[in-house]
Amino acid sequence: MLTHIKDRYMFRIERQIAKGGMGTIYEATQLGAKEFEKKVAIKTVLPALARNERFIEMFIAEGRLVADLVHENIVQIYQLGHCSKAGYYIVMEYVHGLSLHDFIHFHSATHERIPHELAVFITSRIARGLAYAHSRLDGEGTPLNIVHRDICPTNIMITTEGLPKLGDFGIAKAASSTVSANDRILMGKLFYMSPEQAQRIPVDHRSDVYSLGLVLFELLALTRARSKWSKDILDAARTGQVDWDALPDNVDPDLLTILRHMLTADPDLRYADTSQVAYELEYFIYREGYGPTVVTLENYLRQNFPFLYMRASVPRKTAIMESVGRTAPLTTSPME
Numbered sequence: 001m002l003t004h005i006k007d008r009y010m011f012r013i014e015r016q017i018a019k020g021g022m023g024t025i026y027e028a029t030q031l032g033a034k035e036f037e038k039k040v041a042i043k044t045v046l047p048a049l050a051r052n053e054r055f056i057e058m059f060i061a062e063g064r065l066v067a068d069l070v071h072e073n074i075v076q077i078y079q080l081g082h083c084s085k086a087g088y089y090i091v092m093e094y095v096h097g098l099s100l101h102d103f104i105h106f107h108s109a110t111h112e113r114i115p116h117e118l119a120v121f122i123t124s125r126i127a128r129g130l131a132y133a134h135s136r137l138d139g140e141g142t143p144l145n146i147v148h149r150d151i152c153p154t155n156i157m158i159t160t161e162g163l164p165k166l167g168d169f170g171i172a173k174a175a176s177s178t179v180s181a182n183d184r185i186l187m188g189k190l191f192y193m194s195p196e197q198a199q200r201i202p203v204d205h206r207s208d209v210y211s212l213g214l215v216l217f218e219l220l221a222l223t224r225a226r227s228k229w230s231k232d233i234l235d236a237a238r239t240g241q242v243d244w245d246a247l248p249d250n251v252d253p254d255l256l257t258i259l260r261h262m263l264t265a266d267p268d269l270r271y272a273d274t275s276q277v278a279y280e281l282e283y284f285i286y287r288e289g290y291g292p293t294v295v296t297l298e299n300y301l302r303q304n305f306p307f308l309y310m311r312a313s314v315p316r317k318t319a320i321m322e323s324v325g326r327t328a329p330l331t332t333s334p335m336e
């Protein structure tokens with residue numbers, strides 16, 4: 001009987017996508033037998049972090065925990081590898097689409113609001129992915145207590161099919177245990193941290209509820225909930241400050257109630273779990289019997305980001321900046 005397969009993986013690096021806080025992300029092709037090819041994304045770990053034994057230890061431990069997460073709203077991890085040239089690296093599903101960061105940036109630059117129903121749809125899908133991860137059990141039925149810890153617009157992607165996906169599961173724990181409080185990486189993350197996480201007290205899945213609330217806030221307001229306190233961001237994060245005045249006036253009162261509940265500083269008074277958040281958000285958009293779906297979001301992307309659907313690959317940043325520079329307003333409402 002076959003008991004093991006020992007093989008070597010080979011990846012061809014196609015292009016550098018971005019440089020993140022913890023490493024560089026590449027588009028790559030995994031090469032298999034004969035002409036087999038599969039497009040993947042590869043994230044390498046910054047040499048400075050890779051030298052830190054504690055980081056690597058936690059990075060591998062968390063990688064094992066999240067390896068089995070398979071959900072349509074989560075960027076799937078395929079492999080954790082190591083080689084002398086690249087050091088430690090993660091192979092994951094390649095997401096063709098754009099990050100929520102770019103999506104928000106496009107809207108704030110063009111002064112066009114994101115339709116609230118689409119903002120809620122995206123958030124509700126990510127809440128579903130989180131609810132799945134939060135409820136995972138080990139072989140003995142004990143909760144794995146997976147917490148994402150780094151929910152923010154650069155870690156959420158939308159595919160060209162209109163599917164929102166949460167990435168970088170399991171990476172934040174390793175990073176937050178090794179970077180110091182005044183580190184630049186950590187300071188950037190403070191815009192999306194729950195108060196308990198910023199206070200560095202042990203967190204559970206309710207911390208992800210809060211961070212997701214901050215993302216929903218930003219989708220509605222097109223500005224970060226704590227932008228006002230950029231200079232004092234650590235304090236704003238620890239005390240759970242939210243610039244409620246930055247929200248537009250036309251946010252539905254029911255949606256505002258959900259958002260306030262997600263952004264409650266005391267975790268005991270917040271939503272107890274993400275499936276409840278997902279349920280409430282879904283109820284909000286589908287209560288009339290019909291609401292946005294992946295098709296609505298895809299049509300919206302087709303209309304606003306046509307370059308994503310062109311065959312020739314246009315550098316992403318250039319294309320987004322060109323779209324931002326367009327002068328003609330949208331002719332039809334994507335929500336129709």
Ligand SMILES: Nc1ncnc2c1ncn2[C@@H]1O[C@H](COP(=O)(O)OP(=O)(O)OP(=O)(O)O)[C@@H](O)[C@H]1O
Binds near residue numbers: 096157168
């Ligand atoms: N699996 C993927 N497929 C395609 N593009 C991706 C993928 N993962 C990330 N990206 C793109 O790369 C960008 C940078 O991601 P990366 O995770 O490296 O940095 P970051 O999220 O800004 O910071 P951090 O290192 O703290 O997570 C994302 O915003 C997204 O646009």
Ligand SMILES: [Mg+2]
Binds near residue numbers: 020154155167168
């Ligand atoms: Mg990331």
